[in-house]
Amino acid sequence: MIPRLVIFLLALSAVAAAQKPIVIQNATVHTVTKGTFTGSIVVNDGKITEVGETVLVPPGATIVDAAGKHVIPGIIDCHTHIALDAVNEGSVSVSSMVDERDVIDPESIAIYRDLAGGVTTAILLHGSANAIGGQNTVIKMRWGKDADGLVMKEAPPTLKLALGENPKRQGQGGGTPVGGQTNPRYPGTRMGVEDVLREAFTEARLYQAAWKEYEAKTARGEKAIPPRRDLKLDPLVEVLEGKRLVHAHCYRADEILMILRLGQEFGFKIQTLVHGLEAYKVAKEVAAAGSSVTTFSDWWSYKVEAFDAIPYNAAVLQKKGVLVSINSDDASGAELGRRLNTEAAKAVKYGGVTEDEALAMITINPAKQLGIDKYVGSIETGKQADLVIYDKDPLSSYAKVEKVFIDGQMYFDRDNDLTARPKAEAEKKGLIEKEKAEERRNAPQTPPSRRPS
Amino acid sequence: MRPITWISVLCFSAVLTVLRAEPPALVAIKDATIITGAGTVLEKGTVVLKDGLIADVGTAVSIPKGAWVIDGSGLTVYPGLIDALSTWGIPEAAATSGAARAAVAPTPATPARPAQTQTTLQSRARGPEDRPQTTSWVMAADLVKPDDRRLDAARTAGFTTAVTFPKDGLIAGHGAVIELGGETSGQMVVEPSVGLYMALRAGGFGGGFPNSLMGVLAYFRQVWIDAAWYKNAKQMYAGNPTSYARPAYDRALEGVLQAHRILLPAGSRVELERIVRFAAELKTPTVLYGAQDAYRATDVLKDAGVAVIVDVKWPTRQRDADPEAEESLRTLTLRDKAPSTPAALAKAGVPFAFSSSGLDAPRDFVRDVKKAIDAGLSKQDAIHALTLGAAKIYGVDNRLGSIEKGKIANVVLVKGDIFDSSSKVQMIFIDGVKYDPAPETPQGPPGGVPGGRRPTTGEEVQK
Numbered sequence: 083m084i085p086r087l088v089i090f091l092l093a094l095s096a097v098a099a100a101q102k103p104i105v106i107q108n109a110t111v112h113t114v115t116k117g118t119f120t121g122s123i124v125v126n127d128g129k130i131t132e133v134g135e136t137v138l139v140p141p142g143a144t145i146v147d148a149a150g151k152h153v154i155p156g157i158i159d160c161h162t163h164i165a166l167d168a169v170n171e172g173s174v175s176v177s178s179m180v181d182e183r184d185v186i187d188p189e190s191i192a193i194y195r196d197l198a199g200g201v202t203t204a205i206l207l208h209g210s211a212n213a214i215g216g217q218n219t220v221i222k223m224r225w226g227k228d229a230d231g232l233v234m235k236e237a238p239p240t241l242k243l244a245l246g247e248n249p250k251r252q253g254q255g256g257g258t259p260v261g262g263q264t265n266p267r268y269p270g271t272r273m274g275v276e277d278v279l280r281e282a283f284t285e286a287r288l289y290q291a292a293w294k295e296y297e298a299k300t301a302r303g304e305k306a307i308p309p310r311r312d313l314k315l316d317p318l319v320e321v322l323e324g325k326r327l328v329h330a331h332c333y334r335a336d337e338i339l340m341i342l343r344l345g346q347e348f349g350f351k352i353q354t355l356v357h358g359l360e361a362y363k364v365a366k367e368v369a370a371a372g373s374s375v376t377t378f379s380d381w382w383s384y385k386v387e388a389f390d391a392i393p394y395n396a397a398v399l400q401k402k403g404v405l406v407s408i409n410s411d412d413a414s415g416a417e418l419g420r421r422l423n424t425e426a427a428k429a430v431k432y433g434g435v436t437e438d439e440a441l442a443m444i445t446i447n448p449a450k451q452l453g454i455d456k457y458v459g460s461i462e463t464g465k466q467a468d469l470v471i472y473d474k475d476p477l478s479s480y481a482k483v484e485k486v487f488i489d490g491q492m493y494f495d496r497d498n499d500l501t502a503r504p505k506a507e508a509e510k511k512g513l514i515e516k517e518k519a520e521e522r523r524n525a526p527q528t529p530p531s532r533r534p535s
Numbered sequence: 536m537r538p539i540t541w542i543s544v545l546c547f548s549a550v551l552t553v554l555r556a557e558p559p560a561l562v563a564i565k566d567a568t569i570i571t572g573a574g575t576v577l578e579k580g581t582v583v584l585k586d587g588l589i590a591d592v593g594t595a596v597s598i599p600k601g602a603w604v605i606d607g608s609g610l611t612v613y614p615g616l617i618d619a620l621s622t623w624g625i626p627e628a629a630a631t632s633g634a635a636r637a638a639v640a641p642t643p644a645t646p647a648r649p650a651q652t653q654t655t656l657q658s659r660a661r662g663p664e665d666r667p668q669t670t671s672w673v674m675a676a677d678l679v680k681p682d683d684r685r686l687d688a689a690r691t692a693g694f695t696t697a698v699t700f701p702k703d704g705l706i707a708g709h710g711a712v713i714e715l716g717g718e719t720s721g722q723m724v725v726e727p728s729v730g731l732y733m734a735l736r737a738g739g740f741g742g743g744f745p746n747s748l749m750g751v752l753a754y755f756r757q758v759w760i761d762a763a764w765y766k767n768a769k770q771m772y773a774g775n776p777t778s779y780a781r782p783a784y785d786r787a788l789e790g791v792l793q794a795h796r797i798l799l800p801a802g803s804r805v806e807l808e809r810i811v812r813f814a815a816e817l818k819t820p821t822v823l824y825g826a827q828d829a830y831r832a833t834d835v836l837k838d839a840g841v842a843v844i845v846d847v848k849w850p851t852r853q854r855d856a857d858p859e860a861e862e863s864l865r866t867l868t869l870r871d872k873a874p875s876t877p878a879a880l881a882k883a884g885v886p887f888a889f890s891s892s893g894l895d896a897p898r899d900f901v902r903d904v905k906k907a908i909d910a911g912l913s914k915q916d917a918i919h920a921l922t923l924g925a926a927k928i929y930g931v932d933n934r935l936g937s938i939e940k941g942k943i944a945n946v947v948l949v950k951g952d953i954f955d956s957s958s959k960v961q962m963i964f965i966d967g968v969k970y971d972p973a974p975e976t977p978q979g980p981p982g983g984v985p986g987g988r989r990p991t992t993g994e995e996v997q998k
Binding site for chain 2: 170172179184185189230305307313510513514516517
């Protein structure tokens with residue numbers, strides 16, 4: 083009884099702590115959507131309740147003096163594979179039954195590294211090994227929480243598709259050996275990828291019709307054996323019904339046009355073209371289809387289909403009216419995710435976009451692409467308090483992240499990190515010493531050396 | 536049926552009796568310290584074993600007439616130890632060939648494809664419908680043999696019982712509670728189906744579905760949906776076969792529907808959380824195995840009300856590890872703290888037992904449990920996990936796990952404390968039949984004789 087009470091009280095005090103208002107004062111506030119000014123942000127109950135040059139400071143509020151510092155909304159990464167225990171179910175060309183939500187690794191150090199780089203939200207995408215990969219999950223970098231605690235519940239469900247080299251690679255004779263044998267998986271060409279997609283969505287339509295027929299029968303009072311629920315087809319039906327957003331991995335202009343046409347044929351929008359390195363060639367068509375692009379700043383020629391990439395891609399698309407974001411495509415290491423701010427800055431350098439437009443490419447634009455812009459992506463009253471404090475202008479390559487808040491709670495503090503390091507190092511050393519001592523104790527007694535000393 | 540036949544049978548068995556004396560049906564162990572496993576310790580107690588059951592136990596028990604008597608002074612009597620997740624009893628050859636052979640060919644649950652396709656793509660499952668690496672119809676009870684060479688060593692380590700499983704594939708088959716002795720396979724089996732063994736990373740990914748962790752989880756989810764659908768469709772069809780299309784027979788689903796509980800692996804805290812959450816979806820009672828990091832997840836396990844089976848092969852630094860390689864704090868901490876998991880589970884009130892998985896030899900089992908005791912587990916909780924606790928997890932505690940009247944006569948006589956490295960197992964009784972510990976150095980031809988070491992006869996019972 084007593085421990086439960088203690089736990090309850092602790093929980094209560096944690097809630098109370100979270101509820102304590104925070105005011106970030108004297109900062110250069112980059113709201114991204116409503117201009118930049120020197121002022122304050124009031125955070126109450128995990129949400130931004132007031133933003134302005136002068137604000138009402140609630141009684142008992144924790145004051146964070148950010149004079150000379152810059153605050154931006156938490157960075158959102160629209161393409162990562164971090165914090166996952168599995169990325170590809172590449173055995174079959176249609177693996178929409180798999181869900182990255184099942185394999186989140188909340189202890190992956192990539193989460194902390196992202197935090198340290200100002201990233202507060204990211205989508206964990208299925209890989210691009212097959213035409214229809216799987217269901218993805220959007221997380222917030224609430225370092226220390228379990229998998230369930232990381233998932234951003236407000237984010238709509240998504241499905242990953244992949245076009246081009248990767249999904250067709252295993253279809254060609256000399257494909258990547260899997261488990262010691264080559265995998266003769268269909269398709270082996272770009273035409274085949276299109277065919278696999280068309281066949282899958284056709285199958286989904288038939289499945290959808292079978293359920294409708296069954297529902298009509300039962301509505302009429304007839305008894306019938308229901309269709310078998312199929313986890314592979316359920317998400318495809320949700321795409322057809324507009325309830326699930328599509329993220330399509332693609333590179334070349336021709337395959338971008340193909341997937342836009344295929345979407346139109348089946349009546350769904352391609353929410354986001356992922357990579358889309360040649361999207362600048364077909365910007366008008368992408369804009370007309372209402373699709374968006376998440377791309378790299380200046381990363382190209384690492385594979386044949388990336389030869390025509392240009393560092394002006396994001397800027398060109400932006401000017402043609404396409405919603406663009408810049409992503410990291412990080413795997414477990416989280417390297418680029420630590421400095422998406424400078425990646426965005428390159429769009430200013432190469433493409434001449436404004437600083438606000440550049441910041442939008444890593445905040446509000448990816449929020450829109452993920453369908454979460456109602457909650458995050460800018461510093462506005464009513465939004466979740468995901469905030470990053472930089473010591474310098476965030477588009478400068480000298481800028482360092484000092485503090486990161488998610489839902490009004492501080493999850494990263496540079497000073498705390500630096501002070502905690504020697505302790506962790508000492509703990510590690512202690513464990514190594516302890517283990518070595520034990521090994522020496524258990525080691526077989528060696529006979530005394532015969533050599534005279 | 537004819538009288539002449541009966542007479543000859545009687546004569547024959549009389550001859551056998553002469554050649555090999557029947558083991559005594561009535562044995563009394565007196566003046567021993569008895570750890571009953573039910574919470575009491577009896578000094579100078581007596582246990583009476585009769586016809587394979589414990590006929591009586593206590594400090595004021597009169598020794599029945601005609602009983603063979605063992606003077607137990609200086610000895611401690613423990614309930615027979617239970618390996619809660621084992622392959623003991625399934626001779627390795629039989630285990631790997633039988634189940635694995637069946638696992639190679641996916642069993643089509645959908646209408647058969649052209650024969651040509653089936654031969655060329657035999658091992659490549661194209662989706663859940665091919666029931667990849669699934670042999671849910673395999674029963675450990677059908678695979679156990681008394682001539683498994685490991686039984687002798689297991690008994691010598693104090694084990695009388697194992698919950699033994701087929702382990703090949705993703706859904707491998709049904710485990711059985713077996714006795715680690717007996718003349719025939721049938722005699723070994725106490726309970727033929729106590730749980731369906733499932734794995735997340737089965738060997739032999741041949742490029743077919745599934746080849747990822749999330750693929751395996753999605754596969755299990757689909758199988759459970761299919762099983763519910765199948766059960767319903769079969770019922771509807773049985774009630775009205777003239778109105779519905781006949782649902783196709785699916786042996787994989789039949790096997791899944793028969794499962795009383797499932798066993799799923801979860802080692803780290805992340806995995807424990809993940810699988811607890813996943814198992815709740817399947818709505819089938821679940822036991823988690825591995826669980827060495829469970830000291831960090833007792834809250835999750837307690838809330839979910841699941842039992843765990845902890846591997847006693849504790850993680851150690853690889854002998855051939857690169858001395859220059861730096862290990863993470865997390866790895867170092869797990870190695871340091873893993874043996875404290877049983878103590879943490881006991882403290883939190885999470886039911887747990889131990890498994891021999893990964894051990895080189897049964898003799899290491901108790902030695903490794905001792906490491907958990909050194910890390911804070913009480914001896915009483917250790918014995919509980921090795922006996923009644925294991926029996927409870929599988930619902931066989933009405934018959935096994937303690938020295939109580941009416942339970943199966945599985946007891947171990949030990950000179951000294953069983954957790955003391957200098958202690959010696961003196962005798963083992965399984966179903967009331969006496970076995971001797973194996974001599975220090977192995978004797979006889981490898982492979983042994985059917986029945987392992989024969990039950991010793993009454994004349995040899997002396998001390």
